[in-house]
Amino acid sequence: MSELKGWKEIPIGGMILDAGNSVEYDTGDWRAFRPVFGEAECINCFQCWLNCPDSSILVDTEKEEMVGFDLKHCKGCGICASVCPVNAKVKKKAEDELEKDEASLCIRIIEEGKLQEAGYE
Amino acid sequence: MSKLEALTGNAAVANAMRQINPDVVAAYPITPQTSTVQTFSEFVADGLVDTEFVTVESEHSAMSACVGASAAGARVMTATSANGLALMWEIVYIAASNRCPIVMSLVNRALSAPINIHCDHSDVMGMRDSGWIILMSENGQEAYDSMVQAVRIGEHPDVLLPVAVCQDGFITSHALERVELLEDEEVQDFIGTYAPQWSLLDLDNPKTYGPLDFYDYYYEHKRQQVEAMENAHGVIAEIADEFGKKFGRSYGYLEEYRMDDADVVVVAANSTAGTARTAVDDLRDEGLKVGLLKLRVFRPFPAKELAEALSSAEAIAVLDRSISFGSMDNSGPLFTELAAALALQGVNVPIADYVYGLGGRDIAPGEIERVYRETLEMAETGESRGVTYLGVRE
Amino acid sequence: MATRLAPKELMKQPERLAPGHRLCAGCGASIVVRQMLAAIDEPVVISNATGCLEVATTIYPYTSWRVPWIHNAFENSASTISGVEAAYRSLVRQGKMEEKDVKFIGFGGDGGTYDIGLQALSGAVERGHQMLYVCYDNGAYMNTGIQRSSATPFGAHTTTSPAGKKIPGKQQFRKDLTRIMAAHDIPYVGQAAPSKWRDLMEKTRKAVNCGGPAFMNVLSSCNRGWRHATDETLEITQLGVDTCYWPLYEVEDGEWRLTYKPREKLPIEEWLKRQGRFRHLFKPQNRHLIDEKQEEIDRKWEELLERCGEA
Numbered sequence: 001m002s003e004l005k006g007w008k009e010i011p012i013g014g015m016i017l018d019a020g021n022s023v024e025y026d027t028g029d030w031r032a033f034r035p036v037f038g039e040a041e042c043i044n045c046f047q048c049w050l051n052c053p054d055s056s057i058l059v060d061t062e063k064e065e066m067v068g069f070d071l072k073h074c075k076g077c078g079i080c081a082s083v084c085p086v087n088a089k090v091k092k093k094a095e096d097e098l099e100k101d102e103a104s105l106c107i108r109i110i111e112e113g114k115l116q117e118a119g120y121e
Numbered sequence: 122m123s124k125l126e127a128l129t130g131n132a133a134v135a136n137a138m139r140q141i142n143p144d145v146v147a148a149y150p151i152t153p154q155t156s157t158v159q160t161f162s163e164f165v166a167d168g169l170v171d172t173e174f175v176t177v178e179s180e181h182s183a184m185s186a187c188v189g190a191s192a193a194g195a196r197v198m199t200a201t202s203a204n205g206l207a208l209m210w211e212i213v214y215i216a217a218s219n220r221c222p223i224v225m226s227l228v229n230r231a232l233s234a235p236i237n238i239h240c241d242h243s244d245v246m247g248m249r250d251s252g253w254i255i256l257m258s259e260n261g262q263e264a265y266d267s268m269v270q271a272v273r274i275g276e277h278p279d280v281l282l283p284v285a286v287c288q289d290g291f292i293t294s295h296a297l298e299r300v301e302l303l304e305d306e307e308v309q310d311f312i313g314t315y316a317p318q319w320s321l322l323d324l325d326n327p328k329t330y331g332p333l334d335f336y337d338y339y340y341e342h343k344r345q346q347v348e349a350m351e352n353a354h355g356v357i358a359e360i361a362d363e364f365g366k367k368f369g370r371s372y373g374y375l376e377e378y379r380m381d382d383a384d385v386v387v388v389a390a391n392s393t394a395g396t397a398r399t400a401v402d403d404l405r406d407e408g409l410k411v412g413l414l415k416l417r418v419f420r421p422f423p424a425k426e427l428a429e430a431l432s433s434a435e436a437i438a439v440l441d442r443s444i445s446f447g448s449m450d451n452s453g454p455l456f457t458e459l460a461a462a463l464a465l466q467g468v469n470v471p472i473a474d475y476v477y478g479l480g481g482r483d484i485a486p487g488e489i490e491r492v493y494r495e496t497l498e499m500a501e502t503g504e505s506r507g508v509t510y511l512g513v514r515e
Numbered sequence: 516m517a518t519r520l521a522p523k524e525l526m527k528q529p530e531r532l533a534p535g536h537r538l539c540a541g542c543g544a545s546i547v548v549r550q551m552l553a554a555i556d557e558p559v560v561i562s563n564a565t566g567c568l569e570v571a572t573t574i575y576p577y578t579s580w581r582v583p584w585i586h587n588a589f590e591n592s593a594s595t596i597s598g599v600e601a602a603y604r605s606l607v608r609q610g611k612m613e614e615k616d617v618k619f620i621g622f623g624g625d626g627g628t629y630d631i632g633l634q635a636l637s638g639a640v641e642r643g644h645q646m647l648y649v650c651y652d653n654g655a656y657m658n659t660g661i662q663r664s665s666a667t668p669f670g671a672h673t674t675t676s677p678a679g680k681k682i683p684g685k686q687q688f689r690k691d692l693t694r695i696m697a698a699h700d701i702p703y704v705g706q707a708a709p710s711k712w713r714d715l716m717e718k719t720r721k722a723v724n725c726g727g728p729a730f731m732n733v734l735s736s737c738n739r740g741w742r743h744a745t746d747e748t749l750e751i752t753q754l755g756v757d758t759c760y761w762p763l764y765e766v767e768d769g770e771w772r773l774t775y776k777p778r779e780k781l782p783i784e785e786w787l788k789r790q791g792r793f794r795h796l797f798k799p800q801n802r803h804l805i806d807e808k809q810e811e812i813d814r815k816w817e818e819l820l821e822r823c824g825e826a
């Protein structure tokens with residue numbers, strides 16, 4: 001947090017005048033898992049955007065594309081991956097054709113610190 | 122031009138509310154305040170005010186709705202008594218902390234138990250640390266005048282605090298008296314329009330009201346409330362002065378009665394000041410040098426003004442209409458505060474406390490005369506006495 | 516024209532709840548809020564009862580709310596927003612403020628709604644304020660550490676209804692608040708869940724446009740209290756719906772309507788076994804409680820079908 005202010009420098013009554021300033025607060029470092037994106041083709045259904053509890057799905061509103069994650073805030077809950085229909089399809093297939101590696105998910109959740117191991121970064 | 126009318130204290134207050142024409146009133150009935158909201162409801166029903174009257178299901182919701190409406194930038198009023206105030210408690214503090222300039226007519230009544238509908242000051246004394254400005258009134262006229270001033274005091278940009286205007290349940294709330302009402306336009310001109318700086322309804326500039334505030338800033342917000350209270354001290358005087366100049370009735374923190382050469386002084390608040398005045402006159406007729414000091418502003422507590430007014434007295438008695446149980450001597454709150462104020466200002470005068478009138482028990486001029494006589498004796502001995510429970514049966 | 520209820524369109528609208536709040540990873544509360552606010556095109560003003568949502572989104576000096584927002588206390592979200600709405604109506608009527616079709620919304624948790632705030636809510640809707648009250652029901656007092664509320668499901672372990680040697684979790688069936696609110700005969704009452712986002716959004720739209728007081732009860736997972744993995748939030752929420760623990764329906768001007776009927780009504784076990792708070796129910800000596808629970812759910816489901824003319 002920035003320097004703490006004195007009582008004359010802050011609005012009265014506990015009011016916060018800077019709406020949405022929690023973006024300045026990092027919750028990304030809570031993350032034990034990290035969502036990664038882009039193996040399989042994203043169909044831009046925006047289910048992840050719709051269900052992310054942390055408003056952390058980045059979208060390009062012009063191109064109408066999901067572009068990634070706001071890692072400053074994403075807490076790594078994995079909900080985006082769980083609601084992704086591309087993932088669901090791949091997983092279903094994997095179940096059908098036993099043993100098949102879920103090679104290309106749209107969103108994959110990887111343990112923080114193990115990204116390189118998994119072939120990322 | 123103002124007009125004289127025979128009105129009860131509650132009707133006077135209801136008329137002040139009509140003339141103030143608040144944007145929102147949220148209130149709930151409770152004796153002895155009820156007739157205020159009833160009368161005001163008639164004004165609403167007859168289209169005499171623009172007020173949105175929120176007929177809440179409890180006092181807790183009354184104060185909650187008031188806080189919401191005030192944050193939304195509305196001019197807001199309410200009224201209650203005793204148990205109603207107690208049920209509001211949590212939000213009474215929040216109203217002050219959120220800096221909502223709500224004006225409340227508080228018709229003083231004894232707190233339960235046992236349940237009782239009559240006057241004492243146990244209700245208002247409980248809210249003394251809540252952050253509200255508290256004005257006391259001897260009669261309906263004063264309650265009326267203070268309601269009008271309260272709007273200006275609370276909304277003053279250097280203050281922004283809620284204000285409670287007290288009067289005694291039944292004794293003045295239900296007594297018909299001559300009340301001089303101002304003209305509607307005079308009231309409107311005096312109070313002006315409310316231009317809130319931080320409205321929740323300013324949709325283009327969204328604000329967050331009432332966040333979670335831990336050790337990093339809670340204390341700073343409390344310090345701001347101190348500043349507001351300190352500012353209120355000056356603002357109350359300024360506004361009383363303006364009121365006096367405009368309408369010819371002057372108010373201060375205190376009102377002195379025959380104090381000039383008084384050896385002993387009784388300090389009282391609300392209607393008992395009227396009764397005490399009679400006692401003073403009778404005793405003066407006997408040649409006794411007695412005076413009365415009436416407290417109008419209880420919060421912010423006018424410690425300096427009290428000390429100054431009392432510095433040449435030889436003995437002082439305080440009339441307390443409530444008990445601060447377990448406090449020093451089980452005395453009344455007015456006494457403990459006054460004694461502390463005098464001690465800190467270096468006024469070393471013998472002082473005694475008289476608790477009286479609990480649950481609406483009458484206090485007769487004769488009893489106040491007894492207080493004066495005992496205080497005169499105290500002036501002789503020069504020794505402070507503890508508390509006396511006036512009028513209680515052994 | 517109202518924004519089409521399609522994620523592709525909705526994501527183009529400004530985000531009303533900023534990230535950086537401190538709700539736990541995977542918390543259902545902010546999913547509910549985001550979906551509901553995305554469904555409303557008009558300006559909104561919000562009051563929020565004390566509880567996880569309020570606490571985590573406004574830790575001074577930060578706020579996640581990009582809309583006007585007020586927290587007053589725990590039990591008075593409804594009365595607070597009723598005061599705000601009264602102020603708005605008064606100011607507009609007097610020409611002191613421009614009319615803007617503002618939607619007034621009160622949020623409260625199940626504790627703040629079913630329990631301590633029920634009176635204020637009942638009073639506010641009875642008075643007819645134009646407001647939507649939303650209960651995000653996570654089935655316990657989560658913010659104070661998972662204590663039981665009257666919304667806590669039968670048999671659940673909470674910190675004040677612990678699964679002990681003698682008493683196996685909460686002993687009472689939950690209060691049916693949605694029905695209590697329907698009994699107020701207000702224009703709109705809906706029960707919804709974020710796992711059926713379109714249903715939730717459609718209900719939200721109806722609620723804020725019903726021309727009077729509206730109430731919505733929305734199932735909101737708390738992975739801390741329910742004890743499941745953070746990425747299972749919506750799946751488990753949907754199991755609540757598909758087991759008919761949490762039927763999706765609405766009551767519009769007195770008309771009861773089922774808005775979603777599971778293709779196959781799943782046994783309650785399917786929902787219970789996914790949550791740690793019910794683990795003890797699967798011990799042999801407690802299994803009868805699952806049967807009791809199933810019976811209660813069946814009874815209530817049949818009753819609902821009947822009311823909705825689906826029986």
Ligand SMILES: Cc1ncc(C[n+]2csc(CCOP(=O)(O)OP(=O)(O)O)c2C)c(N)n1
Pocket residue numbers: 564565566567568589590623624625626627628653654655656657658659664
């Ligand atoms: C009058 C009062 N009593 C108790 C509390 C303590 N308290 C704060 S939040 C809370 C529980 C909130 O539960 P719920 O409404 O279900 O919201 P959740 O935290 O589960 O989202 C309690 C008991 C309080 N703040 N005020």
Ligand code: SF4
Pocket residue numbers: 035051052053054055056057069070073074075076077078079080081541
């Ligand atoms: S992991 Fe959770 S917080 Fe992160 S982007 Fe996905 S849904 Fe949002």
Ligand code: SF4
Pocket residue numbers: 537538539540541542543544567568571653657658736737738739740
């Ligand atoms: S305790 Fe539960 S309800 Fe509270 S923030 Fe965490 S997940 Fe959400």
Ligand SMILES: [Mg+2]
Pocket residue numbers: 624625626651652653654655656657
């Ligand atoms: Mg809860």
